[in-house]
Structure formats: structure tokens, C-alpha cells
Amino acid sequence: MTPPPETPLSYAQAGVQYDLIDPLKIAAQRAAAATGAHLAGHGYAEVAASRGESAYVVDLGPYYLASIVECLGSKALVADAMQQLTGESHYAAIAQDTIAMAVNDLITVGATPLVVQAYWAAGGSEWFADAARARALVEGWKAACDACGVAWGGGETPALAGIVEAGRIDLAASCTGLVNPKARLSLGERLGPGDAIVLLGASGIHANGLSLARKVAERLPQGYLTEIEPGLGYGQALLAPTPLYAPVTEALWAAGVAVHYAANITGHGWRKLLRHPKALTYRIHTLPPVPPVLRFIAEQARHDAAEAYGTLNMGAGFALFVPAADAERAAAVAQSQGVPAWVAGRVDAGPKQLLIEPLGLRFEGEALQLR
């Protein structure tokens, strides 16, 4: 067992300074909101409630259109480091992570993902010369599309020497889908007291918190090769691909379970449960097991439970808010798709807050500022 160091590591220390990015984000959100009216000129309409949600929704008349672009983030750096250490390419897993970032966001609004576009910006043409790595990326991308029943429409593979660092790749995906029938829209209008919270299991860190995870690796004498459990290395555990939750949301619709709201648990960890603007209290009574890699990071970074659950997914990759009567069935449907699931809590009337009762934790409504 690797003893944790004495110095804690915060997420901000790990390199992402939201205070520098947030003014731009707010200006961009305001400017973007002012463009929604253009749709009327074409005979369509923005669904204003989707502003601030994970995907943007347009009312086309017979159904809704949803679209998104999402970035993998810095997880590719872990794959690169592991390839240096072991010679093995992890880019098939990295491809799935990238698609999961886009698809798992798109489905929160009730959309069926239809088309994915690939954005693979390399630091130079020579990135593509590693044939095994390039093949892994292509094969992993296709396999993830197959798993989600989505068409891979095309994409961009620019060589961006001078912008992307030599030997690196900036991976992103756009995804477009439809909410059809319109009753599937899950922007939270029906979210309210009495709803159950069903959590879907995470495979590990997914693609958020990697800056922190990389800082942890830097402080370990054996780095990514540190064993976190017998036979399980740290780097290997970090590279477990993000689950694709689209088959679950499709199966829920087919089973007649009405999803009132959904949250993809990414950056800001469980604070994402506070995503919807309504004043509601989210009370968690059951915790999913914490993946060993997340327990290890929290220990090594000396995070207390509040910092760990406020930063990482801690075993819950996705949250569904469903009528209480459907909660057990929703969990069973997820399990039938191979995704662990727990009826983990309920929505109560009350101030906007998240109560994680088994840990005695409380996050206030202001703990998440997304709009």
C-alpha cells in the first residue's frame, strides 16, 4: 500500500483555474442566448429551458433536435504515458471515452443519439504514422458508435503543428440526435418532490479529474505503475473506458419509464446532481461502491469526503430522476443493459441542496454555478 503524502492536492492546484475561464464562459453564454431567436426565421424555435443544460434543444415541430460538442480533456496524456511505459496503445479506450463525453451529455435531454462526428486534431502529421495507435483509435471509435447505435458521420483530422503539441492529440466529438416522440424530453419540467434518484455505476474516473489524477501520479515513486490493488496498476485503472449510457436511456423509454431529468456526472462530481435550477432537496441514502482508483486518488490527494464527492464521480457516472413507482424497474432496466444501478435517493421539497446522508455531507445550491 502506497502511503499518502502529507500535502493535499486541490483540483485548482492541479491546473484548472475556473476563475480565469468563467468570465469568458458567462459572456459566451449571454451572447449565445441572444442568437436563439434566429430559429424563428427558419420556422423553428429554441427550447429555452435547454440553455444551461448539457445539450441544446430546438423544436422542429414533429420532434426536437439536440446537439452538442464535447472534448475528451487531458485523459489522452495518461494513455501516452502508459504507451511509453508498456508499449501498449490504449487509444481504443480513449476513443470510447471521447464518444461517451458527447453521447452521455446528449441523452440527458431525452434524445436518441443519431450522428457522431470525430474531431481528431494532432500535433503534426507524424502522429498518424504510429499505425497501431491510429488503428486502435479508429476501431475503438467504431465500436463505441456500434454500442450506441449511432452513425459515425465523418469528421476532421487536422495536423495542427504549433497549436497542438508535438506527439499529442486533441480529441473531441460532436453528437446530434432527436427527441422523438416529444414526450421523451427530460429537461426537468416534471422533476419534483417524490421523484427517485437512480444512480448508474461508473467504471472509474471516466474523463474528468484527470489533471488531478496526473498530479497524483507525479508524486508516486512508481507513477502509473503503482499497484492500487493486487494486479491492478494505477495507470491501467485510470484508463478504464467511460460507460456508454445511451443503451440504458433507450431501454428505459422502451420499458415505459418516464425520465423526468438526468445528469451526467462529470466535472464538479456529485455537485452535478444540483444541476437543475429548481429549488429542491436531493437526499441520498445509498452510496454506490467507490471504484478503487477513485478511492486511491482521494487518499493520495488527501481529500476529505466533501472534496472527493464534490470533484470526482465516486462510483456514480450518471443520475436519473424518475417517478418513485418506477425506480426499482429503472434500476433493473439498467442492469439488464450491463450497467450497475442503485435506487440511491429521493427528491424532497425544500431548499436547493444535496444531502449525502451516509457521509453526513451537505452541498448547497450555490455549490454549482453553471448558468
Added chain:
Amino acid sequence: MTPPPETPLSYAQAGVQYDLIDPLKIAAQRAAAATGAHLAGHGYAEVAASRGESAYVVDLGPYYLASIVECLGSKALVADAMQQLTGESHYAAIAQDTIAMAVNDLITVGATPLVVQAYWAAGGSEWFADAARARALVEGWKAACDACGVAWGGGETPALAGIVEAGRIDLAASCTGLVNPKARLSLGERLGPGDAIVLLGASGIHANGLSLARKVAERLPQGYLTEIEPGLGYGQALLAPTPLYAPVTEALWAAGVAVHYAANITGHGWRKLLRHPKALTYRIHTLPPVPPVLRFIAEQARHDAAEAYGTLNMGAGFALFVPAADAERAAAVAQSQGVPAWVAGRVDAGPKQLLIEPLGLRFEGEALQLR
């Protein structure tokens, strides 16, 4: 006048080695094509003829869905260099370029662009700390959305230290639109002998060929500050924003002009006129004026006409293939939208080739390999 150096500069020397990227592209295209059948499971269908075109098209029943992701490329490096030299931010123009890359591709299939998503991946949080530059990016992005009548749905602003170089930004845009009514689809089924070729004017280099343009700057004693015309500096001329052609295609539809096919003239210059797989001869009789910045680059790189027209847009930013009877009207409609346009050629029966008659140039069908 700056005398041209004796050594020529090819596009490959400028840093983009297609032979390294192409095997991955081909593997990706094959894998992507195999995913199109997934759409049937959701009740929709791929429009197979859109594979290899600039946007991917899905038949939704009442209309077609089109989507795309596009990258700015390395033009931001010119804006960064100019900001160093003059203190002025050109990111409003750069924003328009990025949206133009996506929108001008999307409209080739006959789609009305509806939603743009922003992908702004910076080399670190501190990129966003330059408030004037960040504001220019936001304002330019919104203005371009306004000009195209498109809704800015949202996007991603990751800080990617270790992947994107410090102080740099990787800019891309996704765009989603509809072909409605379905008769607007312009994938080339109706393209044939007798059609006229209408060329829309370019403002300068747009966002392709910038690697070459930057190499040219490196060889100039005064670099980007070199005057290419009295009062017009090289860097300033390079940063003229790409025109947004969506208002033209919308106005053409409103005017009853049926576009049989369209090509966005980007990488590979005029070889893009050979984009459609049909065996047809494209005969150009009228050349648009060459923007001074492109004439300067061709001279400085010692390109002959074949290399210049096979690499750069040389004044033609977009090509419309329309019925001969509508050609003059199509050009007039474009002019009414503030875009210069010329009835520049015609489509003949014959082998696949492009003949640029005023220059005695011929490009064979194999000069462009996109599928």
C-alpha cells in the same frame, strides 16, 4: 515590391504530409461507412451519397438532417503573431473564419444551418485572461451566427495544458442543419452537362493554405508587416475573414434557383471543383480577380499557375453548379447579398477533368482523392 526568393515552397514542405494522414483517413472512412445502418434501428436512414461530401446527411422522413464538425486550422497562429506585432486582437475575424469553415461546408448539401456549437480548446486557463482577446472571440462568434441566422447552442471551452501549446487555442465548430424541403438536397444527383458553374468571390486566403502562408512570412525580412500593396500589410491581408456564404444559398432557394451541386473551395484549391464522383468535364472560361494576398503568396512561393490553383482558392471561395438558364440570376442573387459572383464556366460531357481555359490548365479527375 518584395522580390520573390529563388527557392520554391511546396505545400508539403509547409508541413502537412498527407501521405502520413491518408491511411488513417481511409480506415476511418471505411469504419464510419459501416455504421450508417444503425440509423434504421431508430426509424431513419443514411443518405449514402453524402459519404465523401462536405456534410453527412440523414433522412428523417419529413426532411433531411445535415451535420458537420470543422476545424479552423493554423490561422490563429497568424492572429497571435499579429497581436505580438501590433497589439491588436484579430480574434473577431478568427471567430468568423471558424464558423465559416463549418457553415460553408454544411450548406453544400442544401442545408439551412440551424445550430452552431463552439469548440475552444486553450493551452491553459490563462489564455482566457486576455480579456480583450476573449471578448473579440465572443463578439466575432456571435456576429457570424447573426449573419448566418444560426443559433449558437453552446460549446466547450476546455483548458488543455499539455495537449494544446501554452498561449495557443485550437478552434473548431460543429454545425447542424436541415434540408427542408427535401427538394433542396444538392448532393449532385441532378449535376450534369449543360449546368453552369457560378463562382463566389473570396476575401483572401480564408482558412486554408495558412501553413504555406506562414512559411512565406518566415522568409520575408519584414515578415507579416511586409506591404503587399500600398497601405496593405501581409498579415493584415491574411486575416481578412472568410465570407459566410449561407445567406447566398438561402437567397437562391428563396429566388427559386435550384442548386444541383455546390463545392466549398478550401484545401486543394480549385481541385475541389472535381469533388463529385461523376465523370464530367468542368470548363472554366472566366476567372475571378486574384486577391492581392494570394497573388503575393504564389509569387513568393514561386508557384506556377497549376500549383497556385491546385492549392489556394485564387479568388473563388465557393462554387455553385446550377441550370444554365439560372446562371446569371444566381450570380445576381449572390451580388444582392454582398458577395461578388461570376458565371465562370460550364459542365460538359466528357472525362472527369477541370479545364481552366484562360490559363491553359488541366487537372485530371485523380487530382483530388477524397473517398
